[in-house]
Amino acid sequence: MDRFHTNTALLMATRAVSADLFGFSHLLKRSQLAKKKLPTPLALPAERRALARMFLELSVAFHETIFPVDQTPSEPDPNLAVLVVAVMLGHAEARPMTAGQLAAEVRRSRTTTKRRLDTLIELGVIECINGSYYLEPTRAREVPHRDKFDLILSKAFALLGPYLSKLDT
Incomplete structure (x- = not known):
C-alpha cells in the first residue's frame, strides 16, 4: 500500500x-x-440531533439512577424519571416540594403524582419529611452514575457549544 x-x-x-x-x-x-433527500429539510439539524440525543440519553440515565447500581433497571418509565428530577430540583434549590407542588411541576394530577412518589419511596430513591420530598440522603450526597452523566453532557455540549456561543453575541 x-x-x-x-x-x-x-x-x-x-x-x-x-x-x-x-x-x-x-x-x-x-x-x-x-445525504438522502428529506421531504422537508430540518433547520439546525446537527444541533437538534445533539439536543435530542442528549435528552434521550439523560432520560434513560435518570431512570437508571432509580435502581441500585447492581440491579438491572426495569423498562424506562419517563414519568418516574421526570418526578425524580423534580424532587432533585426542589432539593437543589433548597425549596423541597410537596406532592401538590410536584404535581404542578410535572403537570400531572396530584393523585397520580402521589402514587408515583410512594413508588419512589418504596424503591429508596426519595424520602418524605413533614410532607416535603427530598432525595434519599446517600443519593443527595453522591451522584449515582456520575460518569455516565458527565459523558452525555460532554458529548452534547461538544456539538452544541459552537451554536450556543453564537447566542452570546
Whole structure:
C-alpha cells in the first residue's frame, strides 16, 4: 500500500475509533443517511440531533439512577424519571416540594403524582419529611452514575457549544 492510501486508511480508522470512543458512531451512520433527500429539510439539524440525543440519553440515565447500581433497571418509565428530577430540583434549590407542588411541576394530577412518589419511596430513591420530598440522603450526597452523566453532557455540549456561543453575541 502506498503512503497516500496508508494515510487515508489510518485517517478513516482514527475517525471511526474516535467516533466510537465518544459514542458518536450513531452519528456517522446517520450522517450517511442524512445525504438522502428529506421531504422537508430540518433547520439546525446537527444541533437538534445533539439536543435530542442528549435528552434521550439523560432520560434513560435518570431512570437508571432509580435502581441500585447492581440491579438491572426495569423498562424506562419517563414519568418516574421526570418526578425524580423534580424532587432533585426542589432539593437543589433548597425549596423541597410537596406532592401538590410536584404535581404542578410535572403537570400531572396530584393523585397520580402521589402514587408515583410512594413508588419512589418504596424503591429508596426519595424520602418524605413533614410532607416535603427530598432525595434519599446517600443519593443527595453522591451522584449515582456520575460518569455516565458527565459523558452525555460532554458529548452534547461538544456539538452544541459552537451554536450556543453564537447566542452570546
